[in-house]
Amino acid sequence: MSDRGGVLVPVAPSPTLEETVSHAVDVARETGGGIHLVRTVPGHHVGRETLESDEQVLERAEQRAREASPDGFPVSATLLGAQRYIAGPTEHVEYFLGYADKHDLAGIVVDPEYSIDATAPTLQSLESLFADAGFTYEIAPVSTGGWRPTSGELLRASVAGVIAFGFYLVLGGTVYGFLDPFVLGSGVVTGLIAGGLLRNVAFETTPSVGPVLSTIGRGILFVPYLLWEITKANVQFAYVVLHPRLPIDPRLDRVDAAVGSGMSVTAFANSITLTPGTLTVDAHGHHLLIHSLNASAQEDLFEGVHERPVRYLFYGRESLELPGPAERGDAEPLIGPDAPDVVEDATNATTTETNGADESDGGAGTDGDDDE
Amino acid sequence: MAARERTVTTMSDLANTVMLAAAAIVVVLAAIVLYRVVAGPTTHDRVVAVNVIGTSIVIVLALLSAGLDRPEYLDIAIVYALLNFVLSLVVGRFTYQSDGVKWR
Amino acid sequence: MTLVTALVVLFVALGVFFTFVAAVGMIRLPDVYSRSHAATKADTLGAGFAILAVAVYFGTLGEVIRGAFLLVFIYYTNPTAAHAITRAAYSRGIDVWTTEENRQEESR
Structure with missing residues (x-):
């Protein structure tokens, strides 16, 4: 399964996914390896059939990779974590690192718009986690086209804003009266600020x-x-x-x-x-x-x-x-x-460890390794 | 507000007294917990004790707001609870050693 | 004594009792982890009853909402704070106190 010189691309729905994949293909051709598209899914899915959208994202990326590369270029797409409970960004990163270790990959190309869920990627710096593990990572040089709020971002901003406004009104309104213009006015301002600042912080997933x-x-x-x-x-x-x-x-x-x-x-x-x-x-x-x-x-x-x-x-x-x-x-x-006694503890304890690479390859992917 | 106080004066007096007495008892209890802050033995024991004292102060503020009929003290209690929480988080954060945890 | 006053007195008494339990626990329990049990459970419930008493006493919308918020806040933050501190303590290698027999077993 080793693929020296291969490149790992974390996949998430983002406007710059296609460009990132194209760039990763270029990098992989230089280093002489294949391209590995990996999407981690949070463990909400255990016992549920809601993987469709994740598979679609992965298919989209895979299709793009095949378009951007010559025939016979190894492309593999994998869905990790579908049968596991994952909570928190570090566990997602562990899956990536486990996968990269297992396939002996050379580098990681990160989409600048990549985020594990609805939280801002800067909160838990992916880059530093990858760098700590000794991988060369690269942020794909794609044009993000300036900042445009996505529909999910707008929804999260408005939910956070409305909650903040309601809270402000409850505390202020009971003292100064609910229809007091100052309370309403400053409440709207507070709501706007809170919504704008917290849109990528307050929610883990876009609420529906x-x-x-x-x-x-x-x-x-x-x-x-x-x-x-x-x-x-x-x-x-x-x-x-x-x-x-x-x-x-x-x-x-x-x-x-x-x-x-x-x-x-x-x-x-x-x-x-x-x-x-x-x-x-x-x-x-x-x-x-x-x-x-x-x-x-x-x-x-x-x-x-x-x-x-x-x-x-x-x-x-x-x-x-x-x-x-x-x-x-x-x-x-x-x-x-x-x-148990500390000595014999080590053998039976490791079986329950969450190891991303071990049970992962049966996912939605096609494995392109054999093409080489 | 004033009308309500006048009609229920006797009952309210009892409730007020109970509130103030309870606040005094909680202050004494907080002083007992202060022993743990002094004795330690570890920083974390002290912080847990300070956290308990902080919660006690929130209780005292709430009881005083009722005992003295000053509802605005509740706002102070909210802010104090927030600060108390932040204190624990900060100490916990800065004394954490991420490589020190043995998981198995 | 009206029903409201009776309720207020009852809740205040319960609040003081559980705060007392928390204080005794802080003094008597042997290590930082078990002391955190006192800090989270007893102290939280003590605060809960005291604030409930205050909310019943005032009975006005603003104070009830403030009390409810304070309550939710304490119930959410106290466990989190205790968790932050015990986590730091555990990462620093502070021993978990166990019963004496077990201590002897371990040293063998």
């Missing part, structure tokens, strides 16, 4: 009406449940803390959450922290380190007591049937009574 409404609807069920759990947690906690012998038996575990976006991982981590005896210590993508105060808290965690409601909140009813983290093999004690 259906999923947002159903998430809000389920949230109305979720919040009382969470409040009840929090109250229960506190009664237990009060008992433990005020007990003269302080009956605690702490342990630290790793759990891989079966949720696939920054928002849902945050909700999961925070509801873990607020509910009985558990506390999220660290998060790396969808891997979470969780400190439990006693054994029963750990059992609840492993059975998925915390995970199920969060999955329900973001993915709906059918996701309730997923087994808990322990059953899936996504949970592992690290420190505490259940932890």
